[in-house]
Each structure stands twice: as C-alpha cells, then as structure tokens.
Amino acid sequence: MHKPQDDTENNSELEYSMASLAAALADASRVKILCALMDGRAWTATELATVADISASTASAHLARLLQNNLISCLSQGRHRYYRLTGSDVAKLLEQLMGLSGISHPSPIVRTPVSLRKARTCYDHLAGEVAVRLYDSLVKKGWLQADGTALTETGRDHFSRLGIALGDESKRKACCACLDWSERRYHVGGSVGAALLLHCQQKGWLTRTPGYREVAVTPSGKLALRTLFDVITD
Known part of the structure; x- marks a missing residue:
C-alpha cells in the first residue's frame, strides 16, 4: 500500500524551492537581466551581457541559474538562442x-x-x-x-x-x-x-x-x- 507523503516533507520541499528562487534573485546582475526582459522581447545572451555590464561567460552562468529556477526560458532559432521571461x-x-x-x-x-x-x-x-x-x-x-x-x-x-x-x-x-x-x-x-x-x-x-x-x-x-x-x- 502506498504510504502518503508526509506533510513535513512537502513543506520542506516548498521552503527549499522558495529559498532557491530568492537566491536566484539575490544578485544585481541577474536582476538587471530580468529587468531588461521586462520589455517582453526575446534577447540574446550577448545583448543581456551588455545591458548587465558583465562578460559573456558571466552572463552565461547567470542565465543558467535563471533557467534552472524557471524565471526565463530559452528559444532557439537556427544558430541563435534567445532568452525571455517565462511568463506574465x-x-x-x-x-x-x-x-x-x-x-x-x-x-x-x-x-x-x-x-x-x-x-x-x-x-x-x-x-x-x-x-x-x-x-x-x-x-x-x-x-x-x-x-x-x-x-x-x-x-x-x-x-x-x-x-x-x-x-x-x-x-x-x-x-x-x-x-x-x-x-x-x-x-x-x-x-x-x-x-x-x-x-x-x-x-x-x-x-x-x-x-x-x-x-x-x-x-x-x-x-x-x-x-x-x-x-x-x-
């Protein structure tokens, strides 16, 4: 018989997810990237690196963190990749x-x-x-x-x-x-x-x-x- 998942475990997972999301937002460069994406367009990593005034490699790491937390999504068109907010x-x-x-x-x-x-x-x-x-x-x-x-x-x-x-x-x-x-x-x-x-x-x-x-x-x-x-x- 399947054992019901303990409420404490559910709460712990929720708290961990909330903490992870908060940590993803706790960086000025990542916030600059997110604010740039508030115009509703899809931006390239190069464009976002420029607006955040960071290197391409640093931008790549920040974008990976934002993707991991479902704050942004990535669109591929040919050889190009574009990033935008996940949704409204x-x-x-x-x-x-x-x-x-x-x-x-x-x-x-x-x-x-x-x-x-x-x-x-x-x-x-x-x-x-x-x-x-x-x-x-x-x-x-x-x-x-x-x-x-x-x-x-x-x-x-x-x-x-x-x-x-x-x-x-x-x-x-x-x-x-x-x-x-x-x-x-x-x-x-x-x-x-x-x-x-x-x-x-x-x-x-x-x-x-x-x-x-x-x-x-x-x-x-x-x-x-x-x-x-x-x-x-x-």
Missing part, C-alpha cells in the same frame, strides 16, 4: 519587487526617469501613470470590476465595439490588478491588459522604442484616450 507571472513578481524596494525606506526618493513613469511596458501590458489612469477610468465607467479581476459585461461589450480582441483566457489569467511600482497604484494586467496595449499600438495611439520599455503617447493616442476612455494625458 514572473513579470508581475518583478513589478511587485520594484514596488517593495521603493517603499522599503521611510521617505523614498523617486529616481525613475520621467519617460518611464509616464508610460512603459510591464512585460506585455501598459504600465506607468497613463496605465494607472486608464485602470481607474475603466473601474469608474463600470467596464472593469473594482478589484480588477475581470471585465464586466458592459466592459466586454464596449471592448467588442472598439475592436479590442481579447486573447485565449484559458491559457493565462484573463485580467488582474497589477501593482505599478512607480505609481504605487494598480494598472490592468492579464490578457485584458495585453489586448489593450496591442490595440493601442495597432491604432498608432502608442509607440514603443525598440529595445526599451518606454512608451510614447501619440497625438492621436491622446485624443483617443480622452474621448474613448476619459483619460487625460499631459
């Missing part, structure tokens, strides 16, 4: 850690560049001041549930009318309130947040700088955000 859950964890690091001091000094505070990517969705205002507006309009966990029926109807195509929600969380590390408030994450960002890019309302997280709101984007979502951008 990892991006959300990093965003929350950024927030915690910013409030760990009694009077935090905001050193975030203005361009990043205004609008940036958080993996595959929009973050920053504009995204927080958008979240608040969607809740106020009754399109998004107050806790940010789902669109309302009214919200789904309006998204459909606007032509915002929602992704396959069976593969990831449909919607979530993602804590914005620079604003200390929520922006929209999950497949809804990804669909919003993609739609705004396709419409030319937002433009991204290749290789960076900054997002710029175009003149037509300012008009659309104001008329469609009641979001005023400076």
Whole structure:
C-alpha cells in the first residue's frame, strides 16, 4: 500500500524551492537581466551581457541559474538562442519587487526617469501613470470590476465595439490588478491588459522604442484616450 507523503516533507520541499528562487534573485546582475526582459522581447545572451555590464561567460552562468529556477526560458532559432521571461507571472513578481524596494525606506526618493513613469511596458501590458489612469477610468465607467479581476459585461461589450480582441483566457489569467511600482497604484494586467496595449499600438495611439520599455503617447493616442476612455494625458 502506498504510504502518503508526509506533510513535513512537502513543506520542506516548498521552503527549499522558495529559498532557491530568492537566491536566484539575490544578485544585481541577474536582476538587471530580468529587468531588461521586462520589455517582453526575446534577447540574446550577448545583448543581456551588455545591458548587465558583465562578460559573456558571466552572463552565461547567470542565465543558467535563471533557467534552472524557471524565471526565463530559452528559444532557439537556427544558430541563435534567445532568452525571455517565462511568463506574465514572473513579470508581475518583478513589478511587485520594484514596488517593495521603493517603499522599503521611510521617505523614498523617486529616481525613475520621467519617460518611464509616464508610460512603459510591464512585460506585455501598459504600465506607468497613463496605465494607472486608464485602470481607474475603466473601474469608474463600470467596464472593469473594482478589484480588477475581470471585465464586466458592459466592459466586454464596449471592448467588442472598439475592436479590442481579447486573447485565449484559458491559457493565462484573463485580467488582474497589477501593482505599478512607480505609481504605487494598480494598472490592468492579464490578457485584458495585453489586448489593450496591442490595440493601442495597432491604432498608432502608442509607440514603443525598440529595445526599451518606454512608451510614447501619440497625438492621436491622446485624443483617443480622452474621448474613448476619459483619460487625460499631459
């Protein structure tokens, strides 16, 4: 007869896994690599070594550690290998850690560049001041549930009318309130947040700088955000 696994053993395995994950994050170079991957793109080891200001061999060791802890995944195309975050859950964890690091001091000094505070990517969705205002507006309009966990029926109807195509929600969380590390408030994450960002890019309302997280709101984007979502951008 199979003997049930002892709860103590299960707890020990969980604690070990948590400690291993924390240790993988406890290195400045590895954190730089992960933050670079927050733009949602796949990067080469050479590119990540450059952004982390480390040698190629050191970057290789760090990438192996991050792969071991399932924080990143590796994609192969021909002779090239590319690295990216494992998924939106990892991006959300990093965003929350950024927030915690910013409030760990009694009077935090905001050193975030203005361009990043205004609008940036958080993996595959929009973050920053504009995204927080958008979240608040969607809740106020009754399109998004107050806790940010789902669109309302009214919200789904309006998204459909606007032509915002929602992704396959069976593969990831449909919607979530993602804590914005620079604003200390929520922006929209999950497949809804990804669909919003993609739609705004396709419409030319937002433009991204290749290789960076900054997002710029175009003149037509300012008009659309104001008329469609009641979001005023400076």
